[in-house]
Amino acid sequence: MKIGELARYSGVSQRSLRYYEAKGLLAPQRTSSGHRVFTPLDVRRVRVIRRLFAAGFCSAVIGDLLPRILEPAEGDAYVVRDRFAAARRRLLSEIAVIQKELMTLDRLEGQFGLEHDMHVKDDDGLYERVESPQTTEIDHRSRRLR
Structure with a gap:
């Protein structure tokens, strides 16, 4: 299967798949013209990689864990x-x-x-409840497990 098919079956973007390959987490076969070829086993591998990233592990640790999970000795x-x-x-x-x-x-x-919520006076002298603005999410990458 091609990279687009693997992306569809695994729920991971093609960009992420290329990143996994660059980090040594995924090693597709290549055709004579250089195109990546994936197998159904790669779908499982990518799903495990995705879950390990979601659990907070960094790519180096995932690289160590993958063979221990997929082909345990x-x-x-x-x-x-x-x-x-x-x-x-x-x-x-x-x-x-x-x-x-x-x-x-x-x-x-x-x-x-x-206070988290404040009351402010509008132009008519009436009080209106105003909630604090939503904060932006922190960059979770600094909390990767190593």
Whole structure:
């Protein structure tokens, strides 16, 4: 199958597939004219890669985990379990840090008399409830598990 078909079957963009290949996570065969050729096994591989990225792992760790997950040898299950446990500990630690930062932010809002929602007077002298603007999402890439 061609890259477009793999993208469709796996739910991953062609750009992501090229990135996976550049990182050594995916190694398609090539035709004599240089076109990539993928197999049904690559669909499974890409789905596993996508889930590992979604869990926060970086490409280097995914490269180490993939063969242990897709073609496990004796003892690989222990290695994968240990990596997952380490990832869980790190994420729980990050949650604790974020909760602490939120408590500090709440105290600062109280200290400075700020509220999440404010009431403002319009031109007619009537009060209107105005919600705080939505914040933009943080760049999650800085929280990749290594």
